[in-house]
Amino acid sequence: MAELYGESPLAARAEALADSSVPGALRLSEVAFTAQVALRVDPKSPAAERIGTAVGAMLPNQPGQVARTEHLQILWMGPDEWLLVGPEGSAEQIQETLAEALGEEHGSVVDVSGHRTIVEVTGPKSRELLAKGCALDLHRRSFTSYQCAQTLLARAGVVLLCRDTERPSFWIFVRASFERYLADWLADAAAEYRL
Structure with missing residues (x-):
């Protein structure tokens, strides 16, 4: 009998997300299986x-x-x-x-655990990165710790959760049909921070 194996929805993009991270400025990763x-x-x-x-x-x-x-x-x-x-x-x-x-x-x-996965974006440049594709005012006075919003990010419907304003940390809940697209968009949008 075959052994069951589970793979996170963004396993194929894990390396791309990690490579797009910039120490001290930005970190991209998946929060899988919540x-x-x-x-x-x-x-x-x-x-x-x-x-x-x-x-x-x-x-x-x-x-x-x-x-x-x-x-x-x-x-x-x-x-x-x-x-x-x-x-x-x-x-x-x-x-x-x-x-x-x-x-x-x-x-x-x-x-609805299988409906969405979560991409975590943390670091001082996280608000700036998200603002490239999101119309919300993400300033720490407007979008505070443990506040959420349903919005568009890079034209994909997401739920955005601010987890910390002092050390910027966001969770992006994205539908399974858009997860790879959004991961690729985030990796591309983060490219300028690696220069």
């Missing part, structure tokens, strides 16, 4: 409150907000939609927790 679970529920329902209690943080209720626990990041995706991001292998446990708290109320819990 658990990602989509949640839809009425934010004013008793279920939303139970879910907040069950996961250890109330669901964010404003555009761009991100709530965090020790192991989860909860991104506001819409008025009744969130994306819960956890460590590799935790999707099933997150789903069970959410489904139990949801109970019989109207809502949905879906494992």
Whole structure:
């Protein structure tokens, strides 16, 4: 019997991303295999409150907000939609927790871990790099730590998460059909920093 083998979505671009990194200025890499679970529920329902209690943080209720626990990041995706991001292998446990708290109320819990991968962009030049293809104001006063936005980056639909403003760090959630395109675009856009 063949042994199962898993490969990250950007494994073929890992070397290109690493080669595009510039020590002390910019680092590009994939954050592979994170658990990602989509949640839809009425934010004013008793279920939303139970879910907040069950996961250890109330669901964010404003555009761009991100709530965090020790192991989860909860991104506001819409008025009744969130994306819960956890460590590799935790999707099933997150789903069970959410489904139990949801109970019989109207809502949905879906494992979307295979839908997107994450590209991490860190370093002092990260905002400048992202600004080449993104219309958002990424200044640290405007786009702060643990703030997210659904936007376009190089014409690809992404979810952008600022993880740290002091030592600039961003996660780019990109759909599987655009992941290689975006990795190639980032590598090309970073070329000037290697000169």
